Amino acid sequence: MATTNDLKNGLVLNLDNQLWSVVEFQHVKPGKGPAFVRTKLKSINTGKTVDKTFNAGTKVETANVDRRDMQYLYKDGADFVFMDTKTYEQLPVPADVVGAAADYLLENQEALVATHDGNPLYVELPASVVLEVTYTEPGLQGDRSSGGTKPATLETGAQINVPLFLEQGTKVKVDTRDGSYLGRVN
Numbered sequence: 001m002a003t004t005n006d007l008k009n010g011l012v013l014n015l016d017n018q019l020w021s022v023v024e025f026q027h028v029k030p031g032k033g034p035a036f037v038r039t040k041l042k043s044i045n046t047g048k049t050v051d052k053t054f055n056a057g058t059k060v061e062t063a064n065v066d067r068r069d070m071q072y073l074y075k076d077g078a079d080f081v082f083m084d085t086k087t088y089e090q091l092p093v094p095a096d097v098v099g100a101a102a103d104y105l106l107e108n109q110e111a112l113v114a115t116h117d118g119n120p121l122y123v124e125l126p127a128s129v130v131l132e133v134t135y136t137e138p139g140l141q142g143d144r145s146s147g148g149t150k151p152a153t154l155e156t157g158a159q160i161n162v163p164l165f166l167e168q169g170t171k172v173k174v175d176t177r178d179g180s181y182l183g184r185v186n
Helices: 095-104
Strands: 012-015 018-028 036-043 049-055 066-076 079-084 090-094 110-116 119-124 128-136 149-154 159-163 171-175 181-185
Touching (some): 066 090, 079 095, 090 095, 149 171, 159 171
Antiparallel strands (some): 012 018, 018 036, 036 049, 066 079, 066 110, 079 090, 128 149, 128 171, 149 159, 171 181
16 A cells, blocks of 8 residues: 555556556645645556546555566467566466567567566567568669658568668668657668
8 A cells, every 4th residue: 555645657556456557646735725646547458548636645555566577489379478587487478468569579579578466467668679671662763862651561570661762671770669660770
């Protein structure tokens, strides 16, 4: 248990048997009346964001969430198998928990896996990853300097838009949050 005065970003609360992560919080002391805490909470299961207000000093139940750096090993049916790099313990994570991160996940890649009571909650990748372009249409002569883009398929199977001058086999840096092209890597 904690009070609303102990809230901080990233803290996971257990409200009505659902896990909510604190995205934002603000202590408010109005001129009249008691102080309160305005929060923005994100559901760990659904990703839905809600605004919730607590009276200052109210007790809230915190959830014990274990965040560990793990290495992605392989895909086993519908599960992605991760290994704890310290204990070598393997953890199967269902595809719906991995979600969009699967588009940028390569074997032996490091990721942060959060669990609650042994159940995987979410997988967090680094902000950017380097992947190889496996297929893209060739750029036409004269397209080299224009600011246009074309679709490209990455080695993970994900599709992103890249500048017209990029060719197959080029390694590119990709933002894992929105799938945008960040640059070419030599």
